[in-house]
Amino acid sequence: MNAHFRPVLDGLRPPAGALRLALLRLVMVVLASSPALVTALLGLDAGAARRPYFTEVPGRLPVARLLQLARDLPDGYAAALAVSVVLAVLGDQLLTGGAVALLGPRPPKERRVLAVVWKRGLTHLWPFLRAVAVGVILTAVGAGLIGALFRRLDVMGYRAGWSGEARALYLPLASVGLTVLWMAAVGALVFWCRLITAADGRRRVRRTLLLALRVFVRHPLRSSGLFVSSTVISTLLPGAVLAAWRQAEPVRGGALGLLLGGWCAALCLQAVVWIWLVRSGWLLYLHEGLADLRATADAPFGVLTWLRGLPGKLVSPRRAR
Amino acid sequence: MLLRPTRGRTAGTFPAALSTTRLCLLAAACTTTVGAPEVALALDLPPVPVSYRIEAELHPDTRGLEGKEEIRWRNETGESIAALPMHLYLNGFAHQETTWMRESAPRRPGESELLARNPDPWGYMEPVTITQRVGNEEREVSWRPIQPDDGNPFDRSLGEITLAQPAAPGEVVVLNVTFTGRLPEPMARTGGGRGYFLVGQWYPKIGVIEPAGVRHAPAARRAARQFHGPTEFYADFADYDVTFATPPGWMVGATGRLAPPAAGMAPRTDGLVTARYTQRAVIDFALVASQHLVDRWERHSPAGGGPTVDIRYMVPAGTEHQIPRWHQSIAGALDVLGSRVGPYPYDVLTVVMPPFWAGATGGMEYPTFITGGSGDRLVDNPLLSQVRLGEVVNIHEFGHQYFHGLLASNEQEEAFLDEGFNSYWEGEITRALYGDAASLGYVLGRRVEGAELGALRLGSAAETIHEPMRKRPTWLFEDGTWSLQAYPRSAVTFATAAALFGQERVDRVFAEYFRRFVFKHPDTEDFLKVAAEVGGAEFEAFCREAFGKDHLPDYAVTDADVTRFKVPLGRIITAEGPLVVTRENRAQHAGVGLPEEAREEDGQVLVEILDPGWVSGSEERTGTIQRVKMKPEQLAPFPDHRGHRADDGHFTSEVTITGPGWATLPVEVLLRFADGAVVHDTWDGRARWRRYRVLRGAPLVDARVDPAHKIQVDAAPQNNALAVDADEGFARDWGFWLGAVAEWIAGGASLWL
Secondary structure, three states, X not given: OOOOOXXXXXXXXXXXXXXXXXXXXXXXXXXHOHHHHHHHHHHXXXXXXXXXXXXXXXXXXXXXXXXXXXXXXXXXXXXXXXHHHHHHHHHHHHHHHHHHHHOOOOOOOOOOHHHHHHHHHHHHHHHHHHHHHHHXXXXXXXXXXXXXXXXXXXXXXXXXXXXHHHHHHHHHHHHHHHHHHHHHHHHHHHHHHHHHHHHHOOOOHHHHHHHHHHHHHHXXXXXHHHHHHHHHXXXXXXXXXXXXXXXXXXXXXXXXXXXXXXXXXXXXXXHHHHHHHHHHHHHXXXXXXXXXXXXXXXXXXXXXXXXXXXXHHHOOHHHHO | OEOOOOOOOOOOOOOOOOOHHHHHHHHHHHHHHHOOOOOOOXXXXXXXXXXXXXXXXXXXXXXXXXEEEEEEEEOOOOOOEEEEEEEOHHHHHOOOOOHHHHHOOOOOOOHHXXXXXOOOOOOEEEEEEEEEEEOOEEEEOEEEXXXXXXXXXXXXXXXXXXXXXXXXXXXXXXXXXXEEEEOOOOOEOEEEEOOEEEEOOOOOEEOOEEOOOHHHOOOOEEOOOOOOOOOOOOOOOEEEEEEEEEOOOOEEEEOOEEEOOOOOOOOOOOOOEEEEEEEEEEOOOOXXXXXXXXXXXXXXXXXXXXXXXXXXXXXXXOOHHHHHHHHHHHHHHHHHHHHHOOOOOOOEEEEEOOOHHHHHHOOEEXXXXXXXXXXXXXXXXXXXXXXXXXXXXXXXXXXXXXXXXXXXOOOOOOHHHOHHHHHHHHHHHHHHHHOOOOOOEEEOOEEOOHHHHHHHHHHHOHHHOOOXXXXXXXXXXXXXXXXXXXXXXXXXXXXXXHHHHOHHHHHHHHHHHHHHHOOEOOOHHHHHHHHHHHHOHHHHHHHHHHHHOOOOOOOEEEEEEEEEOOOOOEEEEEOOEEEEEOOOOHHHHOOOOOOHHHHOOOOOEEEEEEEEEXXXXXXXXXXXXXXXXXXXXXXXXXXXXXXXOOOOOOEEEEEEEEOOOOOOOOEEEEEEEOOOEEEEEEEOOOOOEEEEEEEEOOOEEEEEEOOOOOOOOOOOHHHOEEEOOOOHHHHHHHHHHHHHHHHHHHHHHHHHO
């Protein structure tokens, strides 16, 4: 059992530079989301925080005022949030390239983590971005299918006379849960695709995705299982902190400091988990049972070439003449 | 039936949450608000112009309905009538191109969902034969579908019967109709299947022909309209005698009371079981038939008088334990409406909580018969158990017994007279029963206040409202606005009236409106006449403006700024002669250029008020700038505000407020200063904006318009006050939290992409 999970457990033993990498990821997330943070702080300072309608409510904001506050969110917050997401995703591509290099069996001689991240990240950025695009498509398709499935289930429930509790509460919750799991599963695929790309210096995303899937088939728990479970937990935990923060409303002074501390701890946990995933993924990929995958050539499928030649094949030589 | 003027004591089933004190208040409200009548109104159920005797049967397997009816219609129009309108409401559900289906498309299940639920969801109603009794002869008469509203040739929800012999004024027309039909899959208000049927709008029904004078009709006129999506019904009061047959094992509940089988009615030989219900003087008749409902009876004597009411709750099996919650809401509604509007004149009420799957038949009002929210375990779930949605639906639907069950306005023309008035009373009842702070309960520990939610709903769509609330017909309001116009707008209008003119005056107006128009068909002008006579001219003017304005009012403080006073540069005349102030010598001449009044030695604050003037129709006022001395109220100072200390110089505070330009909506304005001084002003709100400028020894802290939040019809109450400085604690709490949310989403996205 221990030997079976050795890569997973060894991944917890951080090599040199891992702590700095985790810190870098933490800083990256904070910096990437700073446009939204700044927009929120400035916008509230000029808007809702000057309105006694919101500020003079003792205790938690009533539901109507909470909804009104959501409507009165600072202009540009949503746009800044979108920018934050794009920046974070881009930053993560660079970080992953650097992390795979730094946490791998042959770390570069360069000691400066930032320099490695920048150099190796840029090296793999283009295939990484294509992997992200595949991830976005898979996530959207999966979420759409899950939505359609639960709509059908709801209709089934309607016809079978299921209770309102089942249809209006448990089905939506199950739908959200399944969507989260699907997003995490797609995340595992994209993550492994990037890991293999950077580990082997590959460029062919579609073939690499298939290699990742083969890793999943051979070591489901140590690859996708570990990724899905750890990322879901490390994502839900900060979510719980956010929910607790709002339930503790109004948060002032020491309580605010405490919650911010809890929030930072949750972000740190997320960064550490990410390091663990990269490291254990590397160790698993080096497993001798995956040697054939590592040896697979990074050759294109030739689909585009075949498609380009298709018109010529469809037109007979005689007609062409 | 003569109503017993019972008052006060409730037999056995007194609602736990209604304290004795509150009931005393209700009783006091009754005696003080109704005014003229010393005791509860004793109402005879009046003679009515129409009666129906219906025998029908339900075939659950096919959702089929078959029946026959004898309709007696007395011609009260004062004119000879050759044709009668006839509602065939179920035809609204016949196919996708009916007027109802077209207009309700945004609110009903879409095509795919509808067909997925049931590939054959359609309903219909067809008269098979119609005869008119002329002497002892039954003469066949013809009918045809008509579409007076939209000309939609595919709509058969309204028909016209051409009488074999025209009806002279005062004559009673007797029609015998056999009909066949089918209930739809539940989409709205009616329908069923799988052991539950809400049988509503289900029989051929004579449409209204208004005599001259009713609803200010200049001459007799047809008021019957097609079945429209946004609005519901309008009907004559009628007596009903309905015998309904179902297969054995089905429970039936209906408008009115269960009665013995009609004399001379032969027992059925087809195995069906019959139930006969009768009710006098109601505008419609509906029933429920189910294999899965159970029933419980409660009894309540309303605080405002009227007969003791037997209340039958019909709920899905397994949810009987929820009945005390529903009964508390219904009994409370009977008490509040009975004591402040008028006594409920019937002695029976059936409350149906439909199963969740048939929720589309819930939230519907029929006379002495209402459907509430779904009876379901969902109500008991800890996440939702503290929310009073079911209670609110019950209260709202019961309120319709008054608006328009008894005050039978035309809902298709003026829906706010019933939906809006009823929404106002829904708010009053929930507040009386459950308190002001959280009348709708709690969600995750947060208060849910009905009035605030209604105002939010209205305010969030305020920019889409471009028509007066009283505009006719309601079903032709701009897309997406009819429900706002019909429901919350009217509710917040009366809440505003209560705050401006006093609750007692509003109650008195409603009590008189009820007294005059119960069992009649009032319109907006009828209500306004009562408002003028009982509420006074200014009350009526407010209602008239609120009903007639094409936009919602919004008072706002748009600007509140403070600048430190500086000695002005330049050549200034002082008591010692001219003085040239420069940047270099400015510090040596502190106090130069400061008006004497700014020192406030007489304890009064000098306020400069800029009123830009206005023009409205033939009225106008020229703009002015006035300097007015006001005596401030003195409250505790804000010592740390902007580092202000006593003798810390002078400050110019400027406040700009904007208003709706209404004529009947004066508002209080309040300016609070750091030294605790509070300046009060009243603005008539006729100009679109107003500016205050104050130079004094303390800076402004905040400015408020309508500080007591009397104007609940204000579309955006959140902008009614503005502080000079942000609340730093609030900004940090929410700012960092929003930042953390962004980090959470960005971090999650980067982890999974």
